[in-house]
Amino acid sequence: MNRILLVDDHAVLRAGLRLLLDSQPDLQVIGEAEDVQTALNQARTLQPDLILLDLSLTGGSGLSAIPAFQKAAPRARILVLTMHDDEGYVRQALATGAHGYVLKRAADTELIAAIRAVLRGELYIHPALTRQLLEGILPQPPSVSxxxxxxxxxxxxxxxxxxxxxxxxxxxxxxxxxxxxxxxxxxxxxxxxxxxxxxxxxxxxxxxxxxxx
Incomplete structure (x- = not known):
């Protein structure tokens, strides 16, 4: 059973996520928090296998707290779940230690797939954002007059x-x-x-x- 900590400042969203994840035979929500400090305390105490982390939280930024989550729960995988579809956020999240990045508009099946991929040790990035990242990396064709x-x-x-x-x-x-x-x-x-x-x-x-x- 993979143990998950939900970190999001919207109670309704957390409730929906708990129902979705607990319905899966291999996933279990063991805690939830709406702010950075509470989330860090729970991460230290519960030592989850995965932290599902929003970037905009009460009392602080989930993005800047990623290194702190790594220290609090060193074995936990961190999957960002956010509304921010900007490649800059993706780059920063991955650079600071996140293992995946999925958008809140993703379908339930995609979120479950992302969670399982990250738990397997893979890197997961929402497909639309993957295209953005590749466009920034791959050489662009020369402009034609x-x-x-x-x-x-x-x-x-x-x-x-x-x-x-x-x-x-x-x-x-x-x-x-x-x-x-x-x-x-x-x-x-x-x-x-x-x-x-x-x-x-x-x-x-x-x-x-x-x-x-």
């Missing part, structure tokens, strides 16, 4: 337009129909945010796109 976002054909048509060729001349040069040329021109201009040929010519000059043939 508007001109580079155009297709090869769109760039080809726009450069010819900027050089003064008519749609018929471009169509003949590229073996396209005038209507197809107009489609490429319109689509390319929209992607660049340009509204006239004069604006296109200026854009091409500013970006050194017009070179001598």
């Amino acid at each position: 508007p001109w580079e976002s155009l297709s090869d054909r769109e760039r080809e048509v726009l450069l010819l337009v900027a050089r003064g060729y008519t749609a018929a001349e471009i169509a003949n040069q590229l073996s396209l129909s005038p209507k197809t040329v107009e489609t490429y021109r319109t689509r390319g201009m929209e992607k660049l945010g340009l509204r006239s040929r004069a604006a296109l010519v200026q854009y091409a000059l500013d970006h050194h796109l017009l070179t001598a043939n």
Whole structure:
């Protein structure tokens, strides 16, 4: 039987959590507290296997108290259960000794899975927050300029337009129909945010796109 200490300043939530956890054959709530000092005292006395810890508590921050909980109950695993879905809180909680981080909006089944994972010695992070953390770690693709976002054909048509060729001349040069040329021109201009040929010519000059043939 895994013994759990509930630490949350909302009595209704604690009551709901107790009912949920006590309904599991392998979990038992052995104590609950609404403030940091009471929770620390219970942790020392009860020596739970897991502390389910909210970050916002009466009389103090659960986040800053994590090291104290580690000292009070060295064998206890600490699973943060909070409404804060910011990756900064996740990083700080894990850095100070928490073993998992789950959001209060999680389904009952997810919370039970998180508790069991942490009790097995695993690290658990709510899936949405995992994505946030990975986005902060993984290299981001290089930014693409508007001109580079155009297709090869769109760039080809726009450069010819900027050089003064008519749609018929471009169509003949590229073996396209005038209507197809107009489609490429319109689509390319929209992607660049340009509204006239004069604006296109200026854009091409500013970006050194017009070179001598």
